[in-house]
Amino acid sequence: MKTSKFLLISILFISIHSFAQSQMEEKREQIKTLKVGFITNELALTPDEAAKFWPIYNAYEDKQFEIKHQKMKAFKERMDSDLDKMNEKEASALLAQMQSNDDELYQIRKKFISNLKNILPATKIIKLKKAEDDFNRKLLQQYRNKGSRK
Template sequence: MKTNKLLLIIILLLSIHSFAQPPMGEKKEQIKALKVGFITNELSLTPDEAVKFWPIYNAFDDKQFELRHQKMRAFKDRMDDDLDKMSDKEASALLAQMESNEDELYQIRKKFIASLKGILSPVKIIKLKKAEDDFNRKLLQQYRDKGLRR
């Protein structure tokens, strides 16, 4: 089992390293495929669990992506304006929008975890969070390393 995990990690790192600036959609799909493999391996999903888990996970991941990238982009655009010229009223409205967005992300994750409780054991649900964090950390490290070599 350790060998399988080590092999998967090596393949993951080599695959991420070998990205040669493909189109953004293609890169996103490559990363998603690597993430699926990584999570499946880390959770040791049975075929029955995988069939039930992945549609729920993909729906959650899509909702989370939409919130983070579309709604947060609007906030970022507002914050790119000269913040010193923003009135307290505008800043308060922006803070309220940001808080609402964070609350919505929290509610989506809470519903996601509740829906997983009938599919995965509590230990596997916790392992999922760890696997997501580990994958993101490794992906970020690969991009940082790649950027330093340029």
């Protein structure tokens, strides 16, 4: 009897977890689609520019996402623990890892911009940064507005 209850609860938990992950992935894809449209519109990319730009941009975004969400996850878990129990040596090691990730993100962005210089004029590269910031600002505003209606 206990085994069947445990099995039922386990299956229910796994189902809920899988459903939540698929919803998160679906939301991420929706946001990505909106972002592509927004950036394309803001930069007024020609078909030739778009064909060269999007593979580079998508690779950059994927690498950036990996660093921010996979590598930083370990740091977040560590920082969510009791920081008062962390000794100086552990804190220094964690800080060094955080700086290393920040450096890696910076180097990826630097390489990305260097690659874009072969495809887009400098004005469009600057417009890209502005478009990314504007998109993120609008997305955050929509999230805040949605949260205040609940």
